[in-house]
Amino acid sequence: MRVIARVMTIAAPFALVLVCGFAPEPAQRPAADIIVTAAPAYEPLAALRGEERFPNGAQLLVIHAGKPESKPEPLVTGFAATADANISFDAKTVLFAGKKAAGDPWQIWELTLADHSLRKIIANANGAIRPLYLPGGRLVYAHRTDKGYRLEAAQLDGSEVQSLSFLQASALPASVLKDGRILFEAGFPLGSGATPELFLVYSDGSGVESYRCDHGNARWGGTQLASGDVVFTHGATLAKFTSSLAAEERIVAPRAEYAGAIAETATGAWLVSVRSGAGTHYTLKLWKPGAAALQTLLAKSDEDIVEPVLVAAHTTPKRHPSGLHDWSYANLLALDSRLSRDGDLRVAPASVRLETQDAQGRTVITGTAPVEADGSFFAKVPAEQPIRFVLLDEKGAVLRQEHGWFWIRRGEQRYCVGCHTGPER
Numbered sequence: 001m002r003v004i005a006r007v008m009t010i011a012a013p014f015a016l017v018l019v020c021g022f023a024p025e026p027a028q029r030p031a032a033d034i035i036v037t038a039a040p041a042y043e044p045l046a047a048l049r050g051e052e053r054f055p056n057g058a059q060l061l062v063i064h065a066g067k068p069e070s071k072p073e074p075l076v077t078g079f080a081a082t083a084d085a086n087i088s089f090d091a092k093t094v095l096f097a098g099k100k101a102a103g104d105p106w107q108i109w110e111l112t113l114a115d116h117s118l119r120k121i122i123a124n125a126n127g128a129i130r131p132l133y134l135p136g137g138r139l140v141y142a143h144r145t146d147k148g149y150r151l152e153a154a155q156l157d158g159s160e161v162q163s164l165s166f167l168q169a170s171a172l173p174a175s176v177l178k179d180g181r182i183l184f185e186a187g188f189p190l191g192s193g194a195t196p197e198l199f200l201v202y203s204d205g206s207g208v209e210s211y212r213c214d215h216g217n218a219r220w221g222g223t224q225l226a227s228g229d230v231v232f233t234h235g236a237t238l239a240k241f242t243s244s245l246a247a248e249e250r251i252v253a254p255r256a257e258y259a260g261a262i263a264e265t266a267t268g269a270w271l272v273s274v275r276s277g278a279g280t281h282y283t284l285k286l287w288k289p290g291a292a293a294l295q296t297l298l299a300k301s302d303e304d305i306v307e308p309v310l311v312a313a314h315t316t317p318k319r320h321p322s323g324l325h326d327w328s329y330a331n332l333l334a335l336d337s338r339l340s341r342d343g344d345l346r347v348a349p350a351s352v353r354l355e356t357q358d359a360q361g362r363t364v365i366t367g368t369a370p371v372e373a374d375g376s377f378f379a380k381v382p383a384e385q386p387i388r389f390v391l392l393d394e395k396g397a398v399l400r401q402e403h404g405w406f407w408i409r410r411g412e413q414r415y416c417v418g419c420h421t422g423p424e425r
Contacts, residue, residue, distance in 0.1 A: 221260015
């Protein structure tokens with residue numbers, strides 16, 4: 001599909017370098033148009049700190065399929081800044097974050113590719129970024145608040161806005177998986193840490209969990225491949241999650257700094273944004289996994305080229321049927337709290353303490369529940385606020401505790417195998 005942009009006068013000419021023959025074989029060249037974000041500066045992790053990723057503005061550009069010699073064109077005109085393109089499942093529309101005037105907050109817009117008509121979907125005083133299509137005519141995005149970015153979902157007409165995260169820290173959508181869950185980025189430990197990590201939540205805000213529990217390295221920019229694997233970056237390296245493995249698997253790739261947000265082409269090649277090091281700009285490259293080198297597709301001498309997406313139809317994710325109820329609480333059951341990836345407890349816990357946070361982020365104890373002789377416990381907990389558990393012995397001393405936070409939606413009914421046994425179990 002060829003995306004045709006309206007021609008308007010551009011204040012400054014593109015200072016770019018286009019490399020012909022960017023793929024070793026024509027069959028590897030993307031058969032669809034590519035949309036990228038071009039920006040004088042890009043900070044991929046700034047939003048997790050509540051800061052601006054594009055401090056000097058940004059613009060969405062279209063690279064036409066099979067024509068590396070042609071100049072990229074603006075996707076939309078009349079905006080001070082545009083970024084975060086996401087293609088609909090039928091490839092007929094594009095969600096993006098945009099600023100009409102430089103001083104405006106980011107808002108969520110939708111562009112119809114056939115006629116380039118525009119409509120604003122999400123508008124709020126603080127701003128919204130990272131829109132992603134959800135099945136059932138909905139979208140998910142990040143709404144900026146005084147506590148960081150909050151996950152929200154809404155209908156594509158902007159109605160029925162629903163909060164999906166309930167932390168006093170940022171959570172940013174990265175991708176929508178084939179099973180309908182939302183892959184999002186947040187600091188680890190969740191709700192209190194600063195190391196970027198990948199988490200999962202259903203499209204109604206329930207079932208929040210870590211994607212994997214082998215925490216340590218910073219992980220961001222997650223994208224699901226056709227194989228079902230989720231590929232992401234550590235910055236200087238790439239890695240992936242495979243369903244059969246409890247820990248990440250390293251990807252052997254050329255040495256570079258990777259921005260994340262990889263796009264997979266129909267031939268299995270990857271579109272990646274890379275740079276040689278700090279102080280240089282990200283360029284758009286094409287890489288076939290296993291190849292020794294990256295092939296340049298688009299480089300600009302004064303701008304970063306990031307967030308590549310293909311203008312092509314793709315499979316609609318499964319739609320998650322919500323089982324929530326309009327209660328003020330949720331029910332939680334642990335089958336054996338003695339079990340843990342960190343080593344099973346040798347001392348049987350006597351009780352479990354529930355903690356939450358007040359408006360200032362201070363820890364508040366809400367109560368305790370008994371732990372049975374087999375290690376199980378049941379707790380009725382307040383919904384839609386940060387919570388965590390602490391296991392206590394019979395004297396009230398701490399045996400094991402969570403250092404991060406999670407949340408439970410209204411009427412959610414959830415159980416776990418044990419405390420921090422890992423999502424693979």
